[in-house]
Amino acid sequence: MTRKRVLSGIKPTHDSFQLGNYLGAVKQWIELQQEHDAFYCVADLHALTVETDPALLHKRTLASAAQLLALGVDPERCTLFLQSHVAEHNQLGWVMECLAGFGEASRMTQFKDKSQKSGADRTVVGLFTYPMLQAADILLYQADYVPIGEDQRQHIELTRDLAGRFNSRYGRTFQLPEAYILKSGAKIYDLQDPTSKMSKSAGSMQGVIEIMDAPEVNAKKIKSAVTDTGREVRFDEKEKPGISNLLTIHSVLSGRSIAELESEFAGKGYGDFKAVVAEVVVEYFRPIRQRALEILEDESGLLALLHQGADKAALVAEKTLSEAYRNLGLVQR
Ligand code: ATP
Numbered sequence: 001m002t003r004k005r006v007l008s009g010i011k012p013t014h015d016s017f018q019l020g021n022y023l024g025a026v027k028q029w030i031e032l033q034q035e036h037d038a039f040y041c042v043a044d045l046h047a048l049t050v051e052t053d054p055a056l057l058h059k060r061t062l063a064s065a066a067q068l069l070a071l072g073v074d075p076e077r078c079t080l081f082l083q084s085h086v087a088e089h090n091q092l093g094w095v096m097e098c099l100a101g102f103g104e105a106s107r108m109t110q111f112k113d114k115s116q117k118s119g120a121d122r123t124v125v126g127l128f129t130y131p132m133l134q135a136a137d138i139l140l141y142q143a144d145y146v147p148i149g150e151d152q153r154q155h156i157e158l159t160r161d162l163a164g165r166f167n168s169r170y171g172r173t174f175q176l177p178e179a180y181i182l183k184s185g186a187k188i189y190d191l192q193d194p195t196s197k198m199s200k201s202a203g204s205m206q207g208v209i210e211i212m213d214a215p216e217v218n219a220k221k222i223k224s225a226v227t228d229t230g231r232e233v234r235f236d237e238k239e240k241p242g243i244s245n246l247l248t249i250h251s252v253l254s255g256r257s258i259a260e261l262e263s264e265f266a267g268k269g270y271g272d273f274k275a276v277v278a279e280v281v282v283e284y285f286r287p288i289r290q291r292a293l294e295i296l297e298d299e300s301g302l303l304a305l306l307h308q309g310a311d312k313a314a315l316v317a318e319k320t321l322s323e324a325y326r327n328l329g330l331v332q333r
């Protein structure tokens with residue numbers, strides 16, 4: 001039986017991943033690479049939607065690859081590459097832009113959120129069209145599953161719509177991908193604003209757990225997480241979003257159920273609870289951070305690995321693109 005194909009990516013928009021990137025996405029990447037034919041990329045082209053100093057983008061791209069490896073992405077089991085190393089992404093991206101409706105693209109909530117935050121003057125066209133590039137990223141590899149966090153679900157729906165539209169107009173070319181979203185811990189919220197999602201390019205990093213930050217920094221952020229005025233450590237996303245978020249974080253990292261944690265902390269205050277969550281988080285990421293720093297010390301080794309990944313990815317991408325071009329009626333070279 002052939003293994004199902006998986007594709008996912010992460011943008012190098014910050015020096016460090018945040019906790020939600022791991023719990024919502026990368027943790028699943030690591031599980032999926034065991035039984036699937038997985039393609040994982042650092043989506044450096046997507047990072048261009050935010051203006052970034054070139055030296056910083058370069059550094060963040062390598063740091064992202066190093067963090068993926070340190071978290072357990074294994075190049076022996078999957079294909080790890082940089083998106084910009086495989087030119088077919090842009091080529092199929094244009095095709096997707098020509099299939100997508102303007103109204104359809106305007107309904108993407110990520111665009112609405114991000115453009116509202118940065119204001120019209122700082123919103124680039126690439127932010128509007130990136131879901132179409134993302135559709136190309138996925139469809140190029142004929143992915144069956146796309147492991148993502150809840151915040152990306154709408155983009156996968158768009159990808160399916162575009163793939164379906166292409167297939168019905170030009171003949172079956174693309175596999176329709178499915179979002180693969182972990183039920184528990186799928187969405188992690190900002191510690192200072194527990195109703196908005198944790199994000200590595202947030203305006204303030206006060207409520208964001210960065211996995212490459214020093215343990216003391218993260219412990220402090222968790223201890224000053226916003227909670228409600230009550231006293232009970234109980235999972236209730238409506239009434240207690242802050243406490244519920246911390247319970248989710250503890251539960252996913254420690255592998256213990258929410259119910260078990262609720263009874264352990266019955267009668268104890270929020271302070272005690274936060275101190276334990278801080279400990280769980282810090283100890284979990286301590287060796288991972290160390291490993292990522294070691295990987296970054298050997299830059300040529302890291303690059304060699306990424307080049308191999310790009311070669312493997314390009315084989316699949318070239319095949320899909322040439323089929324799509326042929327089906328569109330473009331004259332073959
Ligand atoms: P940015 O602010 O630059 O968009 P981000 O933190 O949202 O950064 P992405 O690179 O957009 O990170 O996303 C990488 C993966 O992490 C995606 O699969 C996304 O769904 C997932 N993800 C991002 N934030 C969260 C979150 N708070 N909870 C769960 N999953 C998340």
Ligand code: MG
Nearest residue numbers: 011151199200
């Ligand atoms: Mg994002």
